[in-house]
Amino acid sequence: MPLVNNVTASQKARLHLLNLIVSLPQGSRLKGERELAQDCKVARMTIRRAIDLLIEEQKLERRPGSGTFITYTPITHEFRLKSFKTDLAGSLYQLLRERYGIRIINANTSLAASIPSPEIADQLKIQKNKACLELTMIDLDQNGRIIMLAECVYVGDQYKFNLSPNRDNLEIDIREKDVS
Template identity: 25%
Template sequence: MGTPRYIKIHNEIQSRIEKGYWQVGQRIPAERELAQEFMVSRMTLRQALQTLVDEGILERRIGAGTFVAQRRIQDKMSGITSFTELTRRQGKVPSSQTVSYLVTEPSLSEAEKLELAENQKILRMERIRFADDEPICFEVAALPFDMVADYRQSQVTTSLYQTLADDGLRIGRAQQTVSATVASERIAELLKVKRGSAILMLRQVTTLKDGRPFEYVRTHYAGDRFEFYLEK
């Protein structure tokens, strides 16, 4: 299966930013103009831009447009990175709903974060995560396909960390970045919140004990249902 059109647009825009075509803080062209340039629908173009926003490469400013994002201040967090285990420790029942599950080409960001070799494919899955049947977050996870190719879909989507542990693979470190944003129309529908509601965005790269990155995930948390705490 070929690379989705929105990923190709994502890669081209990211490449332009990295080459300095658009500078940090600069407004990029309007959606209509970019859709015409790439000869795609506004919906496809919007999906590419939203992915770049989710990755912290672009940022939306209400009433002003879309801009190349400033580098945000970061702080370390420590704690459980498995949603399943975290939910259970809160005395709630975790569950998930798979929105999409696709073996495909990685975006530039996914290839970089996962340290993939050329032509190496990924498994990209989208899930809604629930606690006691209440939607808590929506996540887009990219995994090196050759690392999970032998697992059943249910093993990956239900609790990936437990599946890896059962296979003798130990989880190492997680590098996390948290930022604030607002719910797009799609995220609002998936999490059953109002469009424009406060959303916490977590970007995380998780490695095994041997240092191999095995997961790059972008997670949207409903702001009124989840909170992070810092431990120093």
């Protein structure tokens, strides 16, 4: 039974570009729009719009006559799962593996402080310049395809991020702060 793919062309283009952003070093030059569109199997204008949005988010920079470059430079503290196999057992990942033959071999998670776009600030009902936490998770399968992308925005002063590494696994917990 094949997985249903409800991803729009613009979402597909954004996912493709985000995958490049997290997998290539800061300062890397992206391929030209035509080649990116062919790789992603979308129209050139769709790739261009996705690039424009990522430029607005300061993840990419267009340099006239030179191309488009990765400018996203978060401060990163790398941590690894000690037991990737154990951590993924009994979950959506097990279903993907058993029913569809899809194995997640790479899971990238990044957390960054950010100022949300006006649209997101409106959705969160917060001031336009209020600090937030942006959590991005990308899971890749055995063929390097993006299987899951989650972009979450948390209001900075309303959530607490806990990281509890131990020898056997890594537990990440994001909870709303107790304001009482």
